[in-house]
Amino acid sequence: MNIFVCVKQVPDTETKITPTGDGSFIETSSIKWIMNPYDEFAVEQALLIKADNAESTVTVVRVGSTQDTEALRTAMAMGADEAFLVETTENLDSYMTAKALKGAIEKSGKTPDLILSGKQAIDSDALQVPQILAQMLDLPSVSVVVGFEKDGDKITLKREVEGGALEVYEVTGPTVVACNKGLNTPRYASLPGIMKAKKKPLTTLSLSDVGVSDGDRKLKFSNFQLPPEKPPGKKFDAMDEAAAAGVVSEVVGLLRTEAKVI
Amino acid sequence: MANVLVFGETSNQSVKPVTYEILGKLAGQNIEVVTIGDIDSDSQANLAKYGAAKIHKLKGDALDKYSPEGYANALASFIKGGSYDFVFSGATSTGKDLFPRLSAQLEAGCASDLTNFIFEGDNFSGTKPFFAGKCLAKVEIQGPKPHFVTVRPNALGMPANESAGAGEAIDVNAETGNIRAAIKEIIKGASEKVDLTEANIIVSGGRAMKNAENFKILNELADTIGATVGASRAAVDSGYAPHSMQVGQTGKTVSPTLYIACGISGAIQHLAGMRTSKVIVAINTDPDAPIFTKADYGIVGDLFTIVPMLNEEFKKIL
Numbered sequence: 001m002n003i004f005v006c007v008k009q010v011p012d013t014e015t016k017i018t019p020t021g022d023g024s025f026i027e028t029s030s031i032k033w034i035m036n037p038y039d040e041f042a043v044e045q046a047l048l049i050k051a052d053n054a055e056s057t058v059t060v061v062r063v064g065s066t067q068d069t070e071a072l073r074t075a076m077a078m079g080a081d082e083a084f085l086v087e088t089t090e091n092l093d094s095y096m097t098a099k100a101l102k103g104a105i106e107k108s109g110k111t112p113d114l115i116l117s118g119k120q121a122i123d124s125d126a127l128q129v130p131q132i133l134a135q136m137l138d139l140p141s142v143s144v145v146v147g148f149e150k151d152g153d154k155i156t157l158k159r160e161v162e163g164g165a166l167e168v169y170e171v172t173g174p175t176v177v178a179c180n181k182g183l184n185t186p187r188y189a190s191l192p193g194i195m196k197a198k199k200k201p202l203t204t205l206s207l208s209d210v211g212v213s214d215g216d217r218k219l220k221f222s223n224f225q226l227p228p229e230k231p232p233g234k235k236f237d238a239m240d241e242a243a244a245a246g247v248v249s250e251v252v253g254l255l256r257t258e259a260k261v262i
Numbered sequence: 263m264a265n266v267l268v269f270g271e272t273s274n275q276s277v278k279p280v281t282y283e284i285l286g287k288l289a290g291q292n293i294e295v296v297t298i299g300d301i302d303s304d305s306q307a308n309l310a311k312y313g314a315a316k317i318h319k320l321k322g323d324a325l326d327k328y329s330p331e332g333y334a335n336a337l338a339s340f341i342k343g344g345s346y347d348f349v350f351s352g353a354t355s356t357g358k359d360l361f362p363r364l365s366a367q368l369e370a371g372c373a374s375d376l377t378n379f380i381f382e383g384d385n386f387s388g389t390k391p392f393f394a395g396k397c398l399a400k401v402e403i404q405g406p407k408p409h410f411v412t413v414r415p416n417a418l419g420m421p422a423n424e425s426a427g428a429g430e431a432i433d434v435n436a437e438t439g440n441i442r443a444a445i446k447e448i449i450k451g452a453s454e455k456v457d458l459t460e461a462n463i464i465v466s467g468g469r470a471m472k473n474a475e476n477f478k479i480l481n482e483l484a485d486t487i488g489a490t491v492g493a494s495r496a497a498v499d500s501g502y503a504p505h506s507m508q509v510g511q512t513g514k515t516v517s518p519t520l521y522i523a524c525g526i527s528g529a530i531q532h533l534a535g536m537r538t539s540k541v542i543v544a545i546n547t548d549p550d551a552p553i554f555t556k557a558d559y560g561i562v563g564d565l566f567t568i569v570p571m572l573n574e575e576f577k578k579i580l
Contacts, residue, residue, distance in 0.1 A: 011393070013511050013512060013530075013531040014529075014530055014531065015393075015530075016396075016530065017392075017393050017396040017397045019397055026392075026397060037512050038512075093371070094362065094372070094374075095366065095371060095372075098366070122393070122394065122511050122512060123392060123393055124392060125374075125375060125391065125392065125393070125394060125515070126362075126374045126375070127358045127359075127362070127374060127375070128361075128362035128372060128374055129362075131330065131359060131360075131362035131363040131366070132362045132363065132365075132366040134330075134363065135334075135362075135363045135366035135367055136366060139442075140330070140331055140441075140442035140443035141330055141363065141443065142330070142443050143330075143358075143359045144355065144359070146505075156446075157443075158449070159359075160355075160506055161355035161356075162354065162355050162451075162456075162457030162459070162460065163451035163454070163455065163456070163457045163506075164451030164504060164506035164507070165448060165449065165450055165451040166448070166449040166451075167328070167445045167448055168445065168446050168447040168448070168449065169443050169444065169445055169446065170443075170444065170446050171442060171443045172442075173442065175442075175443065180505070181505045181508075181512060181513075182504070182505040182506075217404065217405070218370065218371025218372070218403060218404060218405045219371050219373055219401055219402070219403060219404075220401070220402045220403075220404060221390065221399045221400065221401055222399065222400050222402075223398075223399060223400040224392070224397055224398070224399045225397060225398055225399075226396075226397055226398075227391075227395060227396075227397070227398050227537065227538070230556060230558070232555075233542070233554075233557045233558040233559055233560060234558070234559055234560070235549075235554060235557075235559075235560040235561075235562065236559070236560065236561050236562065236563075237549075237562050237563075238561050238562060238563030238567075238568060239547070239562055239563055239564070241567055244563055244567050244568060244571060245571060247561055247563070247568075248561070248568060248571040248572055248575050249575055251543065251559050251561060251572075252572065252575040252576060252579065254559060255520070255541070255543070255559070256579060259520075259541045259558065259559075261463075261519050261520040261540065261541045262487065262520070262576070262579070262580070
C-alpha cells in the first residue's frame, strides 16, 4: 500500500501570538515549531496500517519553509519512510496548499492507496485542506475521524459530529482520511528512530514544480491583530465557607440583573 | 446588492439557528435559501421572516443521510444553475466538512469559521480567528464566483429585526452522482444535549475535578440551567472526560452566552477556545489563576462547595 500523510508545522500551543507591526501576519522569529498535533494521529495511523500490511510505504508530505523541517523529521523518526517538502515562505491559503500537496503526491511517482492528515491545523484552523485535496484528486473523504478499521479493501471510519455522536462510513478504495484526537495514541520517536530518520530521503520541491502560482490564491488575509481585551471583571472571595453562600447568591443575582444571561 | 444563497442545514427537518443568524446579518442582500429535503412549517416561517425570498428544497434518494460527495454534488449542480455571488453556511460539523469540497468542485475560494462579516457595497470582508482566536485577521475572497463562507454558530447572534422575504418554497430534483463514502450507521453521543459549539450555556470542568465521577455535580448544574458540559485539556488528558467535550485550541472553540469555568486554571490554549464567550464565570481556589483575567465574575473558592450552591441558587430563580 502507498500511504501518504500530509503534515504541517505550527507554533506550539503555548505560544503567545504577537501580530507584526504592519498586520501582515504574526512575529515568527521566537516561535517554537511543532508538528500540528492532529497530524501526529495521522502519522501514527499510517504506521499502524503499515505494520499490518507488508510492502507498505509511508510517505510524508509538507508545504512550508525549509527553516525548520521538524515535522518531517519527526514523522520519519516515528517510522515514516520518505518525505517531500514543497518549499515556500509564503502563507498559502487552503486551496493553494491542497494543490501543492496534490502536486507533490503526483511527483512522488506513487499512486496513493490512502491519504491521511490531521482534521485541521491549529494555526489557521480552516479544516479545509483534506476535503479540497480529495476533491482535486477525485477521491472520497471522511473528516474528524476517531475510529479506523481496515478489513481487506474495506475501511470503516467513525466521524465525530455534534454532541459526540459518530457517523460510521464504509469506504473501499483510495480515500482521504482527516484524523481527530482519540483515534490512537501517537508513539514517541525513539533514539534509533531519530538517528535513522537523518538518512531517510527528503525531497524538496518548489511551488512551480508542483504547478502552484499566485493565480491560484483565493483568500487574502490582512490586519492580523489581537482580539479586544475585556475590561476587568468582578472578583469575589469565597474561600471561607461562611462567605460562600452570600457570594454565590450575589453572583447569581448579577447574572440575572447585570449580565442578563439567565 | 449581492445574490446570496444560504445553506439551511436541518436536524429532523428543523433548520439550525445559525442559519437565522446569517440571514439577519445579510439583510439588504438578495437572499435565497437551499435545504436538503423538507423542512417543518416553523422553519419555513422563520426563513421567510428573516428575509429568504426563495427556499429551494433539494430532493433525491441518496440525500436522506449526509455524505460529503452526495451533498457536494447536489449543491454544486444546483449552484451552477443559478447566478449566486456568495454561498453561506454555518460552520457546523456538516458545513465545515462539506463547503471545502463543494467550493473546490467549483474552483472557488472558501473562507471558513468566520466570527463576523460585512458588505461594503458589493465588497465582502470577514473576521477570521487564527490560533483558536489568539489573534484575528481580515479575510477577503478572490477568484471565480460564487465565493463560499462558513460562519461560526453563536458568533453573530440572533437578528434583532425581521426583514420579511417572500419565502417561496420550491422542490428541486437533485443529482447526487457517485457516492463512495456513505454513512452506514449513526451512533448516538453520550449526551442528548446541544453540542458545545452551538450551546448557549456551558459548564466546564478542569483538572481540579479530580476524577470523572465528580463531573456529576457539573451535570446537575447543567441540567438546572440548560447547559452543555465541557472540559479542559488537562481534564481530558487525565481521562476525566472524552475528547468530544474538550474546549480549547486542540478541542472545540466555543462562544456561548454564559461560560462557567470550574477548577480550570486558564492555560493559554484553553482561554483561546472560550474567550469569545459573552459572559464568563470562573471558580478557582487560586486567586492568581489566569482564568480570572478573562472572567466577568470570578469566585475564589472551592468548586466542590460553590457548584452545588450555584445549583441551589439557580433552582430558586428558574
